[in-house]
Amino acid sequence: MDEDEKLRLARLFTETLSTPEEIRDDWGRMIVDTVLPAGVWSREGLSPRDRSLITIAALTALHRPNELRLHIPRGRHNGLAREEICELIMHMAIYGGFPVAVEGMAIAKEVFDAEDASKEDKE
16 A cells, blocks of 8 residues: 555544544554554454454443444444344443443444434435
């Protein structure tokens, strides 16, 4: 990936992640280099679907609502069914606590509602 493409992709991430302008490009490049597309998400050994499952579980248990809002749609894109995401969040109630699962369910509903609205807009 050339530097122009890396910067374009980095800016897509930093637009979504609300980053201060002073560090925007450097922060974005760090994300590109360590997470996507050249980082951990491109490694062999786990499918993108499995990585999404693990990531959603971790973000739920760690109570990271902003990142969860980004990764639930990514999980859907990577093949996770809504029911699987809901089961995963319910499972986290036992291992991460009910408060994080309640928040995770609310975020899943928010994401699913947005997904439904988007489908309706296209019809």
